[in-house]
Amino acid sequence: xKFNKVLRDIKTYEAGKPIELxxxxxxxxxxxxxxxxxxxxxxxxxxxxxxxxxxNADIAHLYPDDSMFELKAALSSKFNVTDKNIIIGAGSDxxxxxxxxxxxxxxxxxxxxxxxxxxxxxxxxxxxxxxLRTASYEHKYDEFMEAFHMRKPKIxxxxxxxxxxxxxxxxxxxxxxxxxxxxxxxIVVDGAYMEYASAKDAKYAITPNDLLGYxxxxxxxxxxxxxxxGGMRVGYGIAQVELIEELTKMRPPFNISTLSLAVAIEAxxxxxxxxxxxxxxxxxIKRYETFADExxxxxxxxxxxxxxxxxxxxxxxxxxxxxxxxxxxxIRNLASYGMNAVRITIGTQKQNDIFFxxxxxxxx
Ligand SMILES: *Cc1c(COP(=O)(O)O)cnc(C)c1O
Numbered sequence: 001x002k003f004n005k006v007l008r009d010i011k012t013y014e015a016g017k018p019i020e021l022x023x024x025x026x027x028x029x030x031x032x033x034x035x036x037x038x039x040x041x042x043x044x045x046x047x048x049x050x051x052x053x054x055x056n057a058d059i060a061h062l063y064p065d066d067s068m069f070e071l072k073a074a075l076s077s078k079f080n081v082t083d084k085n086i087i088i089g090a091g092s093d094x095x096x097x098x099x100x101x102x103x104x105x106x107x108x109x110x111x112x113x114x115x116x117x118x119x120x121x122x123x124x125x126x127x128x129x130x131x132l133r134t135a136s137y138e139h140k141y142d143e144f145m146e147a148f149h150m151r152k153p154k155i156x157x158x159x160x161x162x163x164x165x166x167x168x169x170x171x172x173x174x175x176x177x178x179x180x181x182x183x184x185x186x187i188v189v190d191g192a193y194m195e196y197a198s199a200k201d202a203k204y205a206i207t208p209n210d211l212l213g214y215x216x217x218x219x220x221x222x223x224x225x226x227x228x229x230g231g232m233r234v235g236y237g238i239a240q241v242e243l244i245e246e247l248t249k250m251r252p253p254f255n256i257s258t259l260s261l262a263v264a265i266e267a268x269x270x271x272x273x274x275x276x277x278x279x280x281x282x283x284x285i286k287r288y289e290t291f292a293d294e295x296x297x298x299x300x301x302x303x304x305x306x307x308x309x310x311x312x313x314x315x316x317x318x319x320x321x322x323x324x325x326x327x328x329x330x331i332r333n334l335a336s337y338g339m340n341a342v343r344i345t346i347g348t349q350k351q352n353d354i355f356f357x358x359x360x361x362x363x364x
Contacts, residue, residue: 092235
C-alpha cells in the first residue's frame with residue numbers, strides 16, 4: 001500500500017502512559033499507581049460534573065446541539081466576547097488541527113520555540129509544511145522576529161505558559177511580537193495552562209480579549225487542565241469573526257459529544273473548583289521546588305500544573321523515568337524533546353509523598 005508521503009516524516013504522538021499499562025506490565029495494583037504524566041487535574045473534576053453526567057444518561061441517542069449555543073454563551077460571558085468569536089474543538093488540539101488545515105500546504109512553514117507542544121509539529125507535517133524552531137525553548141522576541149522575517153511562516157505558535165517546559169511569556173512580550181509580525185501569518189496564543197499563570201503573576205495573564213483587536217491572532221483555551229475535564233475533550237479558539245468563520249469550514253459536525261457539551265457548560269458555571277485546584281497546586285509545587293533546592297537539582301520556574309527538572313550528566317532522564325515506572329510512578333521523560341529532563345505533573349499531597357519516596361531512592 002502507498003501512503004501519503006508526508007506520513008514518512010511524522011512520529012506518532014507519544015501520549016502519557018496509562019495506569020493500565022503499569023498494572024499489566026509490572027503487576028502493580030491500580031490503586032498504587034501514581035500518574036503524574038499528562039497534566040491532568042489530580043483532584044479530578046467539579047463534583048457537579050458527576051451529577052450532570054448522570055442526569056444526561058438518557059440523551060446518548062441524541063446528537064448534540066451543533067451550534068453549541070449554550071456553551072458559546074457561557075464562554076462569551078466569561079471572556080466578554082461574542083459567540084461569533086468562538087469555535088469549539090474536541091480539545092483545543094482539534095482547533096490546532098483546523099488552523100493547520102486552513103492555511104498550510106507543502107510550500108509553507110510554521111514557527112515555534114525549540115521545545116514546545118508536540119501537536120503543532122504533527123499537524124503541520126500532516127499538511128506537508130516545514131517546521132521551524134527557534135534556538136531557545138523560551139519564546140524570545142529576537143529569535144522569533146529573525147526567523148519570522150527570514151522564513152515567512154504561515155503560523156506562529158506562542159505557547160504560554162509553555163508545555164513541556166513550564167515557563168511563560170509575559171503579556172507585554174507577546175503583544176510586542178504580535179505587533180511586529182505582519183498580518184499574513186496566523187499567530188496562535190495557546191493558553192492551555194493560563195489559569196495557573198494568571199494566578200501566579202498578573203504580568204503573565206493573557207485573556208482572549210487582550211488579543212481580539214488583531215485580525216490574525218487566535219487564543220486557545222481548554223477544559224482539560226485546570227477544569228479537570230481531559231477525558232471529555234473540549235477546547236476552544238477565540239478570534240475575530242472572519243478567522244472563526246474560515247476555521248468553522250474545517251469543523252466536522254457534532255465534533256464534541258452530547259455529554260462533553262453538557263459538562264463544559266456546567267464547568268463554566270462555577271469557577272470555585274478551578275480556584276480550589278490552583279490553591280492545592282500552589283501549596284504542593286513548593287515541595288517540588290524545595291526538594292530541588294535541597295538536592296541541588298535544577299528546575300524551570302513553573303507557571304503551569306507541572307514542573308520540569310533539568311538533570312546534569314550525573315543523572316539520566318530515561319533511566320530515572322523507567323525506574324520510577326517500575327515502581328508505579330508515571331512521569332514524562334523529555335529525552336524525545338532533546339532534553340535530559342523530566343516533566344512531573346504536580347499531584348495531590350498523597351501522590352507527591354509517593355513520588356518523593358521513590359524519586360529519592362531512584363536518584364540516590
Ligand atoms: C493539553 C494541551 C493542549 C490541549 O489539550 P486538549 O485536551 O486537546 O484541549 C493544548 N496545548 C497545550 C500546550 C497543552 O498542554
